Amino acid sequence: MEQRTYNQYCATARTLDLVGERWTLLLIRELLTGPKRYSDLQAGLRGLGTGLLATRLKHLEREGLVHKVTLPPPARTPAYALTEAGQELGPAVLALARWGLKWAMGERRTTDTFHPGWAVLGLRACFDAEAAAGLRAVYEFRVGDEVFHARIDDGTIETLHGPARRPDATIEMSEEVLVGVTGQSRTLAAAIADGAASASGDTEALRRLNGLFRLPSPRSRTSD
Amino acid sequence: MEQRTYNQYCATARTLDLVGERWTLLLIRELLTGPKRYSDLQAGLRGLGTGLLATRLKHLEREGLVHKVTLPPPARTPAYALTEAGQELGPAVLALARWGLKWAMGERRTTDTFHPGWAVLGLRACFDAEAAAGLRAVYEFRVGDEVFHARIDDGTIETLHGPARRPDATIEMSEEVLVGVTGQSRTLAAAIADGAASASGDTEALRRLNGLFRLPSPRSRTSD
């Protein structure tokens, strides 16, 4: 089973040799918000069969982008995490996401799955480092039965799956509302203002929240 | 013939629905340095059959990322160019390239093809906007029978195929030397210093050239 390659001495092609196959970058997207178990990965990637998932994981492991870990007690169950090399694909994945937010989102189709983690990663894609200068805050997001948190520290952001230890502020909303925010049919601020989302915690942290993310104005590709 | 999709309401997945198929991002990479004719695209993408190239181009055209143009006189031949939406994939492609420069380059294999344009795009990937503050210069690169130019204007860079109208400086080298620079077995400055590359033109422009690009230190993925 020879590995397929573009056979080009080019940085882009070499990267795509490693992560350009179908599902691979989405697998990495899943892991960018923290380690995940096999079944969680399957759940996040409907359509990816168990066999292909195993193949992809083994490939990424062999190539040093992913490694197998054992979740800390009380879980003690095996999971997959990104190595440093894998983590550093974050900027590339987020660049693809930024492009998609501007040029490809549109409405949610009835056949589209949706997971809150994708929107949380979208926050990271839209994070405005300059607007966060001097801010140090942890926000917890509760959506349906999923919890995420964003840790902001003076121009840097980290978005992880799971609860925060001591969040400065907590924002809670339904999955539907988050879908609306993702597609920019409403802003997070508007959702909070009209009660579709509830926010609590440190007033100053909440006040600064709105300015931290700069969403691109959606554009149509067909009319240029 | 239904188009395959991940069926996810996620910006990354939507982007990959459009440009995630094999060869597509490399096709866009080719066009990032300017319009190209059908046969030039084939030449840059060995292994991509003519049938698939036609399919990909038609798809990208239909999706509004590429449009067909007629090259200005005296060429007057049909070519393909990126639309605004297509151009804006530049940051994503360059992010993949930056990752590859750090984590995936290694040596050139005997089976690897190489085109100077890829290295020129690599320059764009490594461009350090802060280091270019206040600089306005056009550099022309001659490698083998290919010519490119980089136009730098106070923190922005544009790298295009073809000669510059009035370059401030010209750098010339063989393809082998450029391969060495790409793989970081030697720096551009060193190549100029030891005569492997020749540079001429405005002294000030040449003096600032070296600081403009920050290459990542190559790292191994297997030993972390």
Add this chain to the structure above:
DNA sequence: CGGCATCCATTTTGATACTG
């Protein structure tokens, strides 16, 4: 649950031959 193996229907792709 985690993970690999197997079988099979569909798609994608790669390589080449062919046409205006």
Add this chain to the structure above:
DNA sequence: CAGTATCAAAATGGATGCCG
């Protein structure tokens, strides 16, 4: 040169079955 047409080889997806 710019593509179409054709066909063989891979890759994918989906279902299942197995084993610890």
